[in-house]
Amino acid sequence: MSREGVTPQSEDFSAWYNELVVQAQLVDRGPVRGTMVIRPYGYRVWELLQADLDRRIKDAGHDNACFPMLIPESYFKREAEHVEGFSPELAVVTHAGGKDLEEPLVMRPTSETVIGEYMAKWIDSHRDLPLLLNQWANVVRWEMRPRMFLRTTEFLWQEGHTAHIDEGDAMRETMWALDTYASVARELAAIPVIAGEKTPGERFAGAVRTYTIEGMMRDGRALQAGTSHYLGTNFAKAFEIQYQDEAGKLTLAHTTSWGMSTRMIGGMIMTHGDDKGLVLPPRLAPYQVVIVPIGRKEQGEQAAAEARRLGAAIKSMGIRVHVDDNRPQLSPGFKFNEWEMRGVPVRIELGKRDIEGGVATVVRRLPTVEGQGKEQIPLDKVPEVLPGILAEFQSFLLARAEAFREEHTAAVDAWDAFTAQVGTGWARAFHCGSTACEDEIKAETAATPRVIPAEAPEETGVCVKCGQPSAYGKRVIFGKAY
Amino acid sequence: MSREGVTPQSEDFSAWYNELVVQAQLVDRGPVRGTMVIRPYGYRVWELLQADLDRRIKDAGHDNACFPMLIPESYFKREAEHVEGFSPELAVVTHAGGKDLEEPLVMRPTSETVIGEYMAKWIDSHRDLPLLLNQWANVVRWEMRPRMFLRTTEFLWQEGHTAHIDEGDAMRETMWALDTYASVARELAAIPVIAGEKTPGERFAGAVRTYTIEGMMRDGRALQAGTSHYLGTNFAKAFEIQYQDEAGKLTLAHTTSWGMSTRMIGGMIMTHGDDKGLVLPPRLAPYQVVIVPIGRKEQGEQAAAEARRLGAAIKSMGIRVHVDDNRPQLSPGFKFNEWEMRGVPVRIELGKRDIEGGVATVVRRLPTVEGQGKEQIPLDKVPEVLPGILAEFQSFLLARAEAFREEHTAAVDAWDAFTAQVGTGWARAFHCGSTACEDEIKAETAATPRVIPAEAPEETGVCVKCGQPSAYGKRVIFGKAY
Known part of the structure; x- marks a missing residue:
């Protein structure tokens, strides 16, 4: 291995990454296009991340469970936006036990639908809420442009699914998951992520509000490293997740879902690695x-x-x-x-x-x-x-990545400055909030709105693209994304 | 829940089991026939079992990894006995990402084939051996007669896969896994299993020798609760798993595989439970x-x-x-x-x-x-x-189960005594070793040879069925099995 080293980052960042993950023995390409074999050195990183996150999830009162991988196709069709968002990515079992199946079965790309079905069964009274579930699972999404850890046909993740008495309680949960992901990214992977809400155009299929943590990679691109969704009553309506309130009235529950995946390992690699190879934060290093x-x-x-x-x-x-x-x-x-x-x-x-x-x-x-x-x-x-x-090295990596991110982020108000800035990093810019305008920006620059930062100062201005008044009361971070 | 209790064991053991696993909130029936939802109370049992077994596996020098769930159909066809054994149980993905696939993909029923492919890639020299891998995974086998935990279409397990320099080293590994499973069954699940080899008719598809641990359930039936296989060079030949020996000569590796699954939870339930419900061994109890x-x-x-x-x-x-x-x-x-x-x-x-x-x-x-x-x-x-x-309770359960097993096991030499004995428990009997004779016994009594006990005394006699000389130098345990 690695006698010849890897392509320098400056020469071809993609080649550097693709060569490195294999040469460092983190992964091998799987036998089916877009799949990966996670080798022991890579899997140990996942186990270290998993152990820490699992502890946080349990300490906050969630229980782990295990729902089936195969979901009847009809379940997917019950939430309209959800099926529209995921249909192109589904892998379908049509044949099993030597026979054609009557109803095709979908390999889960995410589990809102099947878990929704059981939440409806398990919840009767307000006393059954909140229902706080999590599972560690493999999911399958047929990716057109696969890349190890970042977008693979099958990947590992945890998915939290919770049901609550009202919007307030569900939103507290949504924000708890976001904060937890931000802490794990910063404290373990030493990725100084920016946390906040997604614009409507970037929401999860079926969500009312989607929150994200975004990290800057060493090529200036953004990586979404974890998301938390307030689903409102969308899935509750589709799956009849209802409870009797204290007055005995049947009421729809408010649900959330949130996930962090093996993608985080890709983010860690691209945040810290250099031309000599990986640089592992001690808290996730198989060998410190x-x-x-x-x-x-x-x-x-x-x-x-x-x-x-x-x-x-x-x-x-x-x-x-x-x-x-x-x-x-x-x-x-x-x-x-x-x-x-x-x-x-x-x-x-x-x-x-x-x-x-x-x-x-x-x-x-x-x-x-x-x-x-x-x-x-x-x-x-x-x-x-x-x-x-080791502690100093861990802090050093986080500080170095934070300095890099700041060097490659700028507030811009003019379109020319915007296009230049998203060529090498992130632009902090005002936006009108229109999805059509987002699409135009993407078509011209390949950049998308990554996050409306929770902690950004309140400011108003006009859209960097169309000149309409800004929609979010603060600047949005735009960048090219993985 | 459980206001009405469960059907008594003496009345209908199957009904008792099927009602209990749901009422005790261990599982729910999944949306697809034969699948299960493992609820938090059941999943916690699995986590406790997993944590202990994972530690033992790692302490013995194995590394965890993660291989893809989807396996090209062609991989399965390379080992003739293997494909014959598993074909009837396969679930097949024929459609993904909105298109029909060129080659159908099989959901893994076990991973010898895909792991064999990568062993071949990773092993060059005798210095790369032994290669000791394990994965915690979900697998899919389309079961005709599904039952929660015991035979579900999808189940959770660990599968160890190792490659060795020769038969001696591979057999040491095979026996290590068997001993480890026996210890876990006894020490955690309080199941006094009998460990030993399977007869040729009961071997894993593709194995040279299969070893098993068998527990007696409270209805007198046997449950296979873990198996360990010496695969010889069968998979090494099919996947070209070869190494250069010290003299530089290309040599086939000897491989093993071994697995323990969520089935163990079913065994624990049927070993200790009574008409009031579950009885959990303290070491696997979510709440002690x-x-x-x-x-x-x-x-x-x-x-x-x-x-x-x-x-x-x-x-x-x-x-x-x-x-x-x-x-x-x-x-x-x-x-x-x-x-x-x-x-x-x-x-x-x-x-x-x-x-x-x-x-x-x-x-x-x-x-x-x-x-x-x-x-x-x-x-x-x-x-x-x-x-x-709690320690006393744990020991008590093991001792009680051991006494029960001894009460329901008898050495028999006559066919009438044999048929009576396998009606309520296990028969220790001589057998000729012919698979045709095993099949006749099964057809007449529903009993099969469960295990050739490693620790049984050496004895010779004539086959309880056909009168030919005994083949194994000791009595074999026969019983009806789950």
Whole structure:
């Protein structure tokens, strides 16, 4: 692997990404177009993300469940916008158990319809609300332009589905999910996302309001990394999700849904990676530290023994460490390149001179402070200094990405400035709120409204495209998107 | 729920099971025939099982990965026995993204074929072996006689897939998986399974040797609760899984596969449940302890406050406890019945007299010792005695199930005795090893050879059916199976 490295980002960002995800052993292309095999190194990232998010979901009172993958086609047709939005992407089972099926079955692209059917069954009284469900599942959407992690025919995600007594309670839930996604993106993946609402043209099929977190990738494009939807009573009407209120009156529930997927891994890669390969935030790194013993024969044996001792001491600090002591056929230089390619935050080199001097050479994947890329640390101090180095590296990645985003974001009011700005990053601009106008902007620049930032200051102005008064009371972020 | 209870086991064991899984809120019937919705209470059991088994799998050096659900039909055709075994059960996607597909795609019934394809890609040298993979996945098998947890069209499982340098190493792996499954069944689900090899007629499609763990349900039938397969070089040949040995020679790898599924939950239910409902082993119980405060109005409030205090103290011991303090509309008697139906190992009642006396009434779901069904324990002692009570309850269930199995198992040598024995339990009998003879036994009695027990004493005799010499050097366990 990775003897030849990857295409530089500056030369071809797409090629860099497509080569890197394979060379770093995160994924392999699946046997069916648009599918992926998530290899152990990539799957471990997902497990780390999943464990953290699952804890947050449970702590907030949600229960995990498991609904079937196959959904009768008729369920999809009950919510008109929903079926229109998803129809082109469906994969359909027509034949099973040696026979043609009477009704085709759809592989779930999302589960509002099947879960709606059961919510209706399980909810009788206001006492049954809120109903707070989540599932970790695979879903299938037939993608025209597939790309590993970002848009694959099958992907992994969690989907939260909740039912509430009224709009107020459902909106609190919708915003809880949005805040949770923003925290996970920032704290784990070190992606400084912008959270806020989507414009009507970018809403989820069947939602009343859609909220999103958007991150800026190192090519200046936006990635939607999680969404939370207030569905109003749309699905409640379609599936008869009703409850008896305290006065005994049958009332429609208000529902929400929210999802975060393996796409987040793609976002992490494109937020931090460089021409040498991945750069993994320590909180999502399968190996936070790798130790490479150096030397041949007896000297190599001595270094390997020392590396294993050090590895055990580091592991006892609760750090994920890997000792690369089992590949004598490879040179240290090859190993260094490989662990850089695979994005391990901290590499520890242990050679003859290090051991004689009672030190280890500690190398960060990126220099966090001027001149601090590589330093020698007394062997017995290494385990105790590593938690600080890893925490600092995690913060450094978030701050670096935030600075990058700010450098590549500008408030613009003129159309020329707008088109120039979305060529390299994000434009903060006023918009009239018309979907037709959004479509014109997209046709001319390939940019779309990514998010109406929740935290942007209140401002008014005129639409950067059509000159009509702005609709949102603040600037909207526009950019080209994945 | 459960106001009316379930059909008694003695009256109709199937009805008892089918009613119980729904009434205890473990599952609901899915929208498509043979599918199930696993509700939060059932899914939590699965999560507890999964967490433990996943830790064992990782500790033994396996990595989790994720392979695609959709497999090209052509992959299935490469291993002749495999395709023959699984063809009748396949669900097939013929249409996706608005178009008919050129090649139909099969929803995985198991993943040997797709994983074989990637093993071949990832393995070059003997240094790449063993390759130890596992995935947690949903699989689809179109079942003719579906039953919740036991045989559903879609189910959840883990499937281990490994490649090895030779038969010896692959067989060590096969036996490791079998031992691990037996430990999980015994230690968590409290099912005293018998582990051993399957006869040739009962082998997995494509395996050289299949090993199984078999548990006896309370109707005397057997449930296969996990299997481990030595696949020899069958899949290695079909998918060209080869490595260069130390001398540089291309050599076929030896592979294994092994799986445990949501079926285990069905086994747990049918091993311990009774006419009042579920009986959950504490290690798999979503709630190990439930506290029911008793009383109305002010007195009820006082009891609820005391229950919450006690709940917090119990939770701090690492025990999963639920305080039932939020349903004033239901009577204590209704709640007691409901928690019995749902199988909670220990119920704590807190009424006025208990609180005045400074005690709690502690009720085990089953009396573990004569007369010890219900006892009063000083309030401040409750948290410290519960771990012992739960551990004892766990052991009690295993011992009770083991005694039941022994009572319903007998060594038989005559055909009449055999047919009588398999009417109510298991027969330990000699068999000639012929698959045709197995088929005759099945046709006449509905019983099949479940397992050649690894730990049975060496014995020889003549086949209970045809009188030919016995083939296995020991008695085989025969029984009717789920």
